[in-house]
Amino acid sequence: MDSGSAAISVDDSVRFQSMDGFGFCEAFQRARIMRGSRGLTPANQRAVLDLLFSPTDGAGLSMLRLGIGSSADDVYDHMRSIATADPGGPDVPLTYEWDSDDAGQLWLARRAHEYGVRQFYACAWSCPGFMMSNRSDIGGGVLCGLPGAPQDRGDWRPAYAEYLLEYLRCYRREGIKITHLGFVNEPDLFLVKKPHEIPYAAMQMSPDQVVDFAKLLGQAIDRSGIPVSVVCCDAASWAQQAVYTSAIEHDPDAARAVAVHAGHNYYEAARWRLPTERRVWMSEWEPDVEGNVWRTAWDAGLREDGMRLAEDIHGALTEANVSAYLYWFGASVGGTRALIRLDGQKYNASKRLWALAGFSRFVRPGATRMGAFATDPQLKVSVFLNTDGLTVLNVINTSGREVTASLHTESRPVSRSLTAYVTDDQRSMARMPTVHWPASCPVARFPARSMTCLVGL
Numbered sequence: 086m087d088s089g090s091a092a093i094s095v096d097d098s099v100r101f102q103s104m105d106g107f108g109f110c111e112a113f114q115r116a117r118i119m120r121g122s123r124g125l126t127p128a129n130q131r132a133v134l135d136l137l138f139s140p141t142d143g144a145g146l147s148m149l150r151l152g153i154g155s156s157a158d159d160v161y162d163h164m165r166s167i168a169t170a171d172p173g174g175p176d177v178p179l180t181y182e183w184d185s186d187d188a189g190q191l192w193l194a195r196r197a198h199e200y201g202v203r204q205f206y207a208c209a210w211s212c213p214g215f216m217m218s219n220r221s222d223i224g225g226g227v228l229c230g231l232p233g234a235p236q237d238r239g240d241w242r243p244a245y246a247e248y249l250l251e252y253l254r255c256y257r258r259e260g261i262k263i264t265h266l267g268f269v270n271e272p273d274l275f276l277v278k279k280p281h282e283i284p285y286a287a288m289q290m291s292p293d294q295v296v297d298f299a300k301l302l303g304q305a306i307d308r309s310g311i312p313v314s315v316v317c318c319d320a321a322s323w324a325q326q327a328v329y330t331s332a333i334e335h336d337p338d339a340a341r342a343v344a345v346h347a348g349h350n351y352y353e354a355a356r357w358r359l360p361t362e363r364r365v366w367m368s369e370w371e372p373d374v375e376g377n378v379w380r381t382a383w384d385a386g387l388r389e390d391g392m393r394l395a396e397d398i399h400g401a402l403t404e405a406n407v408s409a410y411l412y413w414f415g416a417s418v419g420g421t422r423a424l425i426r427l428d429g430q431k432y433n434a435s436k437r438l439w440a441l442a443g444f445s446r447f448v449r450p451g452a453t454r455m456g457a458f459a460t461d462p463q464l465k466v467s468v469f470l471n472t473d474g475l476t477v478l479n480v481i482n483t484s485g486r487e488v489t490a491s492l493h494t495e496s497r498p499v500s501r502s503l504t505a506y507v508t509d510d511q512r513s514m515a516r517m518p519t520v521h522w523p524a525s526c527p528v529a530r531f532p533a534r535s536m537t538c539l540v541g542l
Contacts, residue, residue, distance in 0.1 A: 094457070115417050326359060381434070
């Protein structure tokens with residue numbers, strides 16, 4: 086073989102977004118299950134942590150999303166608030182109850198920190214119920230005091246801002262510095278669902294209300310001296326996130342307060358750039374499927390396939406220019422679409438884990454996406470330059486046949502120390518001898534329906 090059937094070109098003079106990383110969430114008491122509340126053995130707890138965080142044997146995930154609780158209890162699937170008691174009015178100081186556990190999330194954050202994770206995103210699904218227009222964190226109420234909200238119960242906005250800051254202080258006292266803070270999650274969900282269809286913590290916020298609170302929270306953070314970046318708004322719809330982003334960007338004070346614009350993939354995939362020059366994240370997604378069935382396949386023609394996740398990450402990175410991609414649950418129970426299923430003492434990893442690992446293990450925080458092009462449209466290519474100089478080329482072969490391709494770089498020769506890692510139906514990040522140098526131009530083989538990571542380009 087002296088030439089490829091296709092050609093892949095890398096242009097390192099073309100630079101796109103800088104990467105913050107890849108991660109997941111274990112809110113709603115999933116971290117407690119990972120810690121063993123349902124029987125997972127200590128050895129398997131470590132194995133699951135290795136799969137998620139190890140940069141050599143697992144996915145090397147570099148971000149952890151935490152859920153800021155709002156519920157008055159800690160029954161399963163609730164997140165207990167650090168202030169459960171209604172003080173009687175917005176001007177009365179809250180009584181905080183910190184248990185140094187946070188439903189297992191503090192344990193998980195400490196374990197993640199041991200693996201080198203330094204980016205922790207704390208997000209609130211709702212404020213505590215006593216601050217809401219409907220006096221509940223469930224049912225789609227509105228934070229009292231926001232424009233357009235009922236005004237008969239006073240202005241709870243400053244108390245909510247202080248509540249969020251106290252959560253950051255609790256973690257800082259435990260040795261974990263939360264780097265990013267979100268004050269609302271999927272505020273647009275009530276445009277497509279009725280309140281009774283959302284049986285978990287959630288609150289409504291219009292674009293105008295988001296702008297109002299972002300400015301107030303930004304001022305509170307400045308006064309506190311806590312170094313944290315505000316993320317907004319985790320809209321369920323990427324199109325609606327664009328509406329929130331536009332509203333924030335058109336208000337100078339809100340624009341200064343918000344450092345990251347983040348949306349979810351559920352109603353439209355992240356396939357275009359949000360109207361901002363600031364950081365953009367795809368901050369939550371899992372495939373929406375029917376039935377309580379755990380599926381693990383790479384390429385079975387299903388929405389929860391690993392191959393589909395790999396393609397989605399590629400699209401978000403190359404078309405929406407996202408700097409971070411956060412999957413929903415890293416590990417959960419039952420018929421979950423999590424990366425890993427926890428089942429009593431045991432666990433089982435899906436190919437979704439390895440789809441994410443194909444990016445997260447080698448594309449490290451601070452990496453820059455560079456220009457890349459393939460002559461074969463069935464090869465989806467992306468390339469990243471890490472801060473240590475290591476270059477990573479990811480190639481997803483969407484065709485049903487093996488494709489060979491010659492590799493070219495614009496400014497320098499391709500390194501002869503390339504290492505290839507392949508994921509497909511049979512393999513999970515398997516080190517493979519897929520690169521050959523028949524002459525001066527290297528040629529790589531990309532198996533059918535696979536993802537290949539070429540490291541050290």
